[in-house]
Amino acid sequence: MGYCKQQEQEQEKMMKQVWVHGPIIVGAGPSGLATAACLSQHGVPSLILEKSDCIASLWQHKTYDRLKLHLAKNFCQLPLLGFPSNFPKYPTKHQFISYLESYALHFSIQPKFKQAVQKAEFDTITGIWRVQTQDQEYNSRWIIVATGENAEPVIPEIAGMEKFNGPIIHTSVYKSGSEFKNQNVLVVGCGNSGMEVSLDLCRHSAIPHMVVRNTVHVLPREMFGMSTFGIAMALLKWFPLKLVDKFLLLVASFTLGNTDQLGLRRPKTGPIELKNVTGKTPVLDVGTLSQIKLGKIKVTEGVKEVTRKRVKFMDGQEKEFESIILATGYKSNVPTWLKGCDFFTKDGMPKTPFPNGWKGENGLYTVGFTGRGLLGTASDAVKIAKHIAEQWMTNKDCNKSSPFRNSTDNYVDPSTHWLSKIRGWLLKNEFQ
Ligand SMILES: Cc1cc2nc3c(=O)[nH]c(=O)nc-3n(C[C@H](O)[C@H](O)[C@H](O)COP(=O)(O)OP(=O)(O)OC[C@H]3O[C@@H](n4cnc5c(N)ncnc54)[C@H](O)[C@@H]3O)c2cc1C
Ligand SMILES: NC(=O)c1ccc[n+]([C@@H]2O[C@H](COP(=O)([O-])OP(=O)(O)OC[C@H]3O[C@@H](n4cnc5c(N)ncnc54)[C@H](OP(=O)(O)O)[C@@H]3O)[C@@H](O)[C@H]2O)c1
Secondary structure, eight states: OOOOHHHHHHHHSEEEEEEEEOOOEEOOHHHHHHHHHHHHHHOOOOOOEEESSSSHHHHSSSSSSTOOOOOOOOTTTOTTTTTTTSSSOOBBBBHHHHHHHHHHTTTOOOOOOOOOOOOEETTTTTTTTEEEEEEEEEEEEEEEEETTSSSSSSSOOOTGGGSSSSSSEEEGGGGGGGGGGGGGGEEEEEEHHEEEEEEEEHHOOEEEEOOOOOOOOOOSHHHHHHHHHHHHHHHTTHHHHHHHHHHHHHHHHHHHGGGGGTOOOSSSSSHHHHHHHHOOEEEEEHHHHHHTTTTTEEEOEEEEEEEEEEEEEEEEEEEESHHHHHEOOEOOOOOBBBSSSOOTTSSSSSOTTTTTTTTTTTTTEEESSSSHHHHHHHHHHHHHHHHHHHHHTTTTTHHTOOOTOOSSOOOEEEGEEEEEHHHHHHHHHHOO
């Protein structure tokens, strides 16, 4: 056995262990909260481990001030408790956060904060999940991955980026355009973040230049006074996907005009089909297009190279910029901590396609990895809770009479748990 492996095992042996009564949920974002709420409705306790110091850390720490939900609120509410009726159709991020806080309060969800899961592995000998944070090892029969599709920013490698004199930030740390007044700002990326940040910069008298290196579908947020997303969902119940795509594009061309002329070339595949095939989200326009038409937001080609003060583009043009904002999206972090399990792709997304990606093997579940935003989260959470509750009920008597159950906590010190005792003995005797 290698020295490092041996050291790692020694460390694991010394790490304080706790047995969790119920599933371990990794992540206290909307997905983790929704699943904990659904489980509690079935009478199943759970423990959420969250690396940050608050619930919904993406929304609290990594989003810009002006952000509003771009899907109507009925598509963004979590199961069992809807948005307050006085909320507008498109709640602000602050309203969404306050909704999530009351949601957690309502279902008495108390995540364990500042617990970054560094490693989680299924122990085939004892049949339990061993979930390690920086402080402790948590053990359970079930693990629910709720760390999100947007866990880490994607930072592209652009030639010469390290030479640039000004700030280069990702949209996850961008708060407001007020810091960029009168500056030439390069926004790399034209997804929803790139479009909305460009609009925000424009409203703060900066001069944004948005990099569009590929084709992109832009749709109006609303059609005929109704949410475009809602219309699409309703039509899909009755009509084939390609026809719905044709309809969306027809209405989009009436309301937005020909986006190709603005440098935003449409893909050949329709918006919903493209989303289903590649996961690429269409942009819902909240005012950016009109600023592009007015020339207040410039659209540029892909970046070739960055120098100390300037940026060279693929079409040979060159321009001086004071700041660069990377609106280059996000990625899952699952492969960094979930070990010995081939349920996920190397990009940290379930290999099993929607709608069956919520359930893995050996008590592994995933919530919020459907590419369908909060609507996908809600449907995953309901299914997972039902599935675990069935197992929980089967073992009800065993669970009720468990000598390890603690009345105030849903986890107990597993040094007293028989599974841990066996595992301790196996480790001691190197039966790994
Ligand atoms: C700017 C922006 C706007 C969006 N707007 C919408 C919208 O309007 N409608 C919509 O449906 N979707 C929207 N989305 C998508 C959005 O990410 C999700 O809908 C929602 O936040 C997903 O919730 P989640 O709980 O799955 O993931 P997250 O909200 O990302 O929560 C995951 C949690 O897991 C924690 N975590 C991560 N790794 C670990 C670890 N190793 N150990 C412990 N904890 C960990 C994180 O700290 C985080 O708190 C938006 C995304 C962005 C970036
Ligand atoms: N109001 C809202 O509700 C709201 C606001 C913002 C975001 N969101 C959601 O948040 C999620 C993430 O959105 P996002 O916009 O941050 O990410 P995204 O949708 O993944 O878009 C990333 C963009 O960056 C571009 N890009 C990546 N690397 C690049 C490079 N090296 N050079 C040039 N361009 C590059 C991509 O172009 P290619 O296509 O060429 O790869 C794409 O345009 C989405 O689900 C989105 O809907 C919602």
